[in-house]
Amino acid sequence: MTIPGLKGWFQGLFFRAVGMISVDSANGSGMMAGLETSLRVLREGDAVGIHVEGTRSPDGRLYKGNTGTAWLALRSGVPVIPCGVSGTERVHPVGAKRLYVARFDVHFGAPITFDEHVGKEAERRVRRTVTDRIMQEIAALTGQEYVHVYAATVKSRQTAGM
Numbered sequence: 001m002t003i004p005g006l007k008g009w010f011q012g013l014f015f016r017a018v019g020m021i022s023v024d025s026a027n028g029s030g031m032m033a034g035l036e037t038s039l040r041v042l043r044e045g046d047a048v049g050i051h052v053e054g055t056r057s058p059d060g061r062l063y064k065g066n067t068g069t070a071w072l073a074l075r076s077g078v079p080v081i082p083c084g085v086s087g088t089e090r091v092h093p094v095g096a097k098r099l100y101v102a103r104f105d106v107h108f109g110a111p112i113t114f115d116e117h118v119g120k121e122a123e124r125r126v127r128r129t130v131t132d133r134i135m136q137e138i139a140a141l142t143g144q145e146y147v148h149v150y151a152a153t154v155k156s157r158q159t160a161g162m
Helices: 005-017 028-043 068-076 124-142 151-160
Strands: 083-086 105-108
Touching: 028 068, 068 124, 083 124, 105 124
Parallel strands: none
Antiparallel strands: 083 105
């Protein structure tokens, strides 16, 4: 929401209008601020949609999820409804400057609860276990190949190799 220029201004305007909560994963305090805001929204009875991978897939495969979703689920006790989106590479190919009109698929799974882990959000292994379960559900919904590496890591390697 802080991209410079006219395009960035319009994107920021759109994202704020739809109620997007910014989570700055490069900054620990920025990340926690976004998660705490999301927690407040959940406690008010509203829903929060999260891109568990944190970025678009560079190649259509499903990558390792970030643990913020698990932190929220464990802290709040709310169920997670897995949602798998596939085919978005046709709408906005990597490196493209514009969007294309194309079909993509959205699949919702059954709600998952993690009652046995609620209150253990401070435990890194528990957050990873919960996140991996969510990613398994998304992979089952979409049929995507799962890669146990962060998509951002793959993207940074691709950029470094250019």
